[in-house]
Amino acid sequence: MNALSHKIIFFLFKLKLLQPSESTINFWLQSEDTDKLEYAVTQGNYKTRKLAAEALEQLAKPFSIPALLKCINDKVQNVSIACLNALERISTKDELIKTIVKKRFKWVNEIREKREKFEANKGKKYNIYRWERASKKSFDMVKERLKRPIR
Structure with missing residues (x-):
């Protein structure tokens, strides 16, 4: 695919008619087009x-931090974790970002532990005594x- 087709894909993406493919995002990564990647994140x-x-994590540009901060509270946990990983890599000097990332990772780990505990106890049967x-x-x-x- 050439650059023109990727521009058309981005135009259709902005019109909410199409989602960019992995190859399109890789093209934006290689061309370091952070504006399109930030738009895709949000x-x-x-x-x-x-x-x-x-992709923003691989670029590690500090001016993409606001877009990543918006997506750390994403409903999908994998997206949130990807944004946290990107923030962790980009902001090595900013103490506020480090604190946010640490607290958020702690929260994600707690959710994972609860899910694992639920899955481990899923097959167990409990004797529940009810009144007659x-x-x-x-x-x-x-x-x-x-x-x-x-008779």
Whole structure:
């Protein structure tokens, strides 16, 4: 694909008619077109946002920090993690960004631990003792009476 086709893809992407492919994002990465990547981080679907965040991580340009800060609270956890990784790589000197990234990673790890604990306990069966219901008791009594022979 040439540069013109990638410009057309970006135009269609801005019109929300098309999502850029991985090859298009790689082209933007190689041409260091951070404006398009930042737009993809904020406006694309979850796959596009994740790929764009990873591309911005590889570029490591400090002026893409505001776009990455917007996407750290993404609904999709993989996108959020990709943005955090990018921020961690880009902002090696900024203490505020380091603090945000550390707290966010701690939160993500807690979510992962809860999910793993849930998956580990998924197959276990627990004996839950319930009080005897009157309807169940009367149903069992009728069932026993029906088993008796008729005289």
